[in-house]
Amino acid sequence: MTAHSSGALDIAFYQAPDTIAQFEHIKDDLTRDLQSTSEGSVSVSGQELALFVHALQKFQQDVLGPHASLDQSAVPTRIPAKLFQSQNATTSSAVYKILLASYEYRQQHGWSDWDLSDPSRRSQYLDMVVYIREALISSGLLRNPSVFFAESVTEDDRERLSASIQHLGGTCLPLFNQISALT
Numbered sequence: 035m036t037a038h039s040s041g042a043l044d045i046a047f048y049q050a051p052d053t054i055a056q057f058e059h060i061k062d063d064l065t066r067d068l069q070s071t072s073e074g075s076v077s078v079s080g081q082e083l084a085l086f087v088h089a090l091q092k093f094q095q096d097v098l099g100p101h102a103s104l105d106q107s108a109v110p111t112r113i114p115a116k117l118f119q120s121q122n123a124t125t126s127s128a129v130y131k132i133l134l135a136s137y138e139y140r141q142q143h144g145w146s147d148w149d150l151s152d153p154s155r156r157s158q159y160l161d162m163v164v165y166i167r168e169a170l171i172s173s174g175l176l177r178n179p180s181v182f183f184a185e186s187v188t189e190d191d192r193e194r195l196s197a198s199i200q201h202l203g204g205t206c207l208p209l210f211n212q213i214s215a216l217t
Contacts, residue, residue, distance in 0.1 A: 043095065048088040049081075056120040057083040060133075063125045068137050076137070083133055086148060087118055090136065093150040093159060110164045111202050117175065128175045135169035136162060167203075179204035 047053055058080035068076040090113075096102065098112045117128035124130065139162045140148070150159055170176035181199050183192050183206070196206045 043088055043092050045088055048084045053120060054080040054084050056123050057081075057087075060123045060125065060127075060130050064130065064133055064137070067125075067134055068141065071138060071141070076141075078137070084120070086133070086136065087120065087129065089148060089150045090132070091115065091118055094163065097156060097160070098163070110160055111167065113163060113166055113170065114176070117170065128170065131170055131173050131175055132166055135166040139165045171203075178202065180207055181205070182207035 061078050061080050061083060064083070065076050065078055068078075094112045098110070113132065117132060119127075120129050143158070149155065167176065171178065179199060179202055181195075181204060183195070187195070192206075199206055
């Protein structure tokens with residue numbers, strides 16, 4: 035997907051016929067996959083999918099971005115923007131897995147619609163972001179970071195940075211010179 039140089043998402047991009055056509059390629063597969071996990075009828079359009087991808091990215095930007103008002107230590111890690119790319123969308127692409135997980139989550143919670151701008155549902159949508167990230171990790175499309183510290187990093191800095199790394203779902207590895215001892 036594309037963004038303006040200011041970082042703002044371009045709604046016109048998601049409304050463009052070429053973008054909607056990319057989602058049209060996967061809507062039947064998505065509908066079939068959703069119906070296999072649900073008892074109700076499921077119907078989506080390429081336009082609905084495109085606009086949802088825009089809304090989810092905007093939600094992340096507004097709620098999880100650098101200018102968000104929430105305590106950043108208490109919110110989930112964002113889904114990387116590169117995973118939302120729709121060019122050549124297939125059932126194995128990240129954007130398909132994002133849509134599948136989102137709609138599954140919506141079905142599991144009995145939501146009839148999306149309103150990612152509704153502040154009263156913000157915590158539910160944050161939980162959905164966590165669910166989507168877990169689906170991406172389990173499908174191998176996203177990996178949490180693994181970080182090791184050089185000897186020059188002080189113990190205080192390691193502790194401070196370790197908390198951030200763990201918040202991102204990552205792991206801290208031993209000092210680089212200790213790695214050979216592990217293998």
